Amino acid sequence: MLSYIYYYIVFPGFLFLATAGMAVSWLDRKITARLQWRVGPPVLQPFYDLRKLFIKESFTPAGGSRLLFTLAPLVSIISIVVVSDIVILTFLNTKISFVGDLIVVLYFFTAIPFASILGASASNNAFASLGASREMKSILSYELPLVLAILVPVVKAGSISLGRIVEVQGVSGSFARNLSGFLALVIAMLCLQAKMGLAPFDLSEAETELAAGTLIEYSGPLLALWKLSKMMLFVAAPVFIAVMFWGGGPKPLIFLKYGAFVIFFIILKNVNPRVRIDQSIRFFWGKISVAAVLALLLAVIGL
Numbered sequence: 001m002l003s004y005i006y007y008y009i010v011f012p013g014f015l016f017l018a019t020a021g022m023a024v025s026w027l028d029r030k031i032t033a034r035l036q037w038r039v040g041p042p043v044l045q046p047f048y049d050l051r052k053l054f055i056k057e058s059f060t061p062a063g064g065s066r067l068l069f070t071l072a073p074l075v076s077i078i079s080i081v082v083v084s085d086i087v088i089l090t091f092l093n094t095k096i097s098f099v100g101d102l103i104v105v106l107y108f109f110t111a112i113p114f115a116s117i118l119g120a121s122a123s124n125n126a127f128a129s130l131g132a133s134r135e136m137k138s139i140l141s142y143e144l145p146l147v148l149a150i151l152v153p154v155v156k157a158g159s160i161s162l163g164r165i166v167e168v169q170g171v172s173g174s175f176a177r178n179l180s181g182f183l184a185l186v187i188a189m190l191c192l193q194a195k196m197g198l199a200p201f202d203l204s205e206a207e208t209e210l211a212a213g214t215l216i217e218y219s220g221p222l223l224a225l226w227k228l229s230k231m232m233l234f235v236a237a238p239v240f241i242a243v244m245f246w247g248g249g250p251k252p253l254i255f256l257k258y259g260a261f262v263i264f265f266i267i268l269k270n271v272n273p274r275v276r277i278d279q280s281i282r283f284f285w286g287k288i289s290v291a292a293v294l295a296l297l298l299a300v301i302g303l
Helices: 001-007 014-035 044-054 066-092 101-122 125-159 162-172 179-195 220-245 251-271 277-300
Strands: none
Touching: 001 014, 001 066, 014 044, 014 101, 014 125, 014 220, 014 251, 044 220, 066 101, 066 162, 066 251, 101 125, 101 162, 101 179, 125 162, 125 179, 125 220, 125 277, 162 220, 162 277, 179 220, 179 251, 179 277, 220 251
16 A cells, blocks of 8 residues: 555656656756757746745636636646556556556546646636637547557557557567657657647647636646646656657666657747647648558558
């Protein structure tokens, strides 16, 4: 029992994700600043920002659902913690894996944007409703190619167990070395860019259009929880695709692989303007879905 509490609270649970998420958030802001010829914030700036929000008062909008509005960021954080626990612990020790744990991970990954939709809908705000509408359309667009891309390592490993996927890569090498695996990896990275709400797919918040969209009514500690949730997701999502597609080789190299994914996400965010919602849907339902089907077919025939 104590070990489970440790896993969920300390490592690789909440405290680990919160600390790593703030570090990655600082790295994101620092690289962004350098790309724009600015100095950037000090290393503890994400912590200062969260502390400032936690000491402020939270306001609940009138006319909305107080319970859903309050629970939404907590659901998001809990979902990210569960994903991190399953993925990281399975990568460290494949013996604890169980059949279907990959389905559980995908389920909780899907719960994260749904929590954002529920929170925005509960706020009874027009801009938040527009943000929720965009979030729903985004989920419908990127989830299909993401699942198809994840099926590539499933086909190659012959199992829906994360442990088996890690073991196969440990013996035969990373799936990203093959044509189908590399193509699926690129597709998964683009889909996760949208799932994390990073530009050019930051449609549900879009400060210049929707005045923060889904988060417009959040303030104080509740807003801090949402921002912390996004920081934590920036840790869990890249680790997931690193384990799924690039999990071969010595395990300590996972840190370098994770860093490569993070830098890719940050650069992609900074060199692309925000797309319209119709452009995003056409992109994921069109080219990306076709490429995902092709990657799956290549995996089936062994390429």
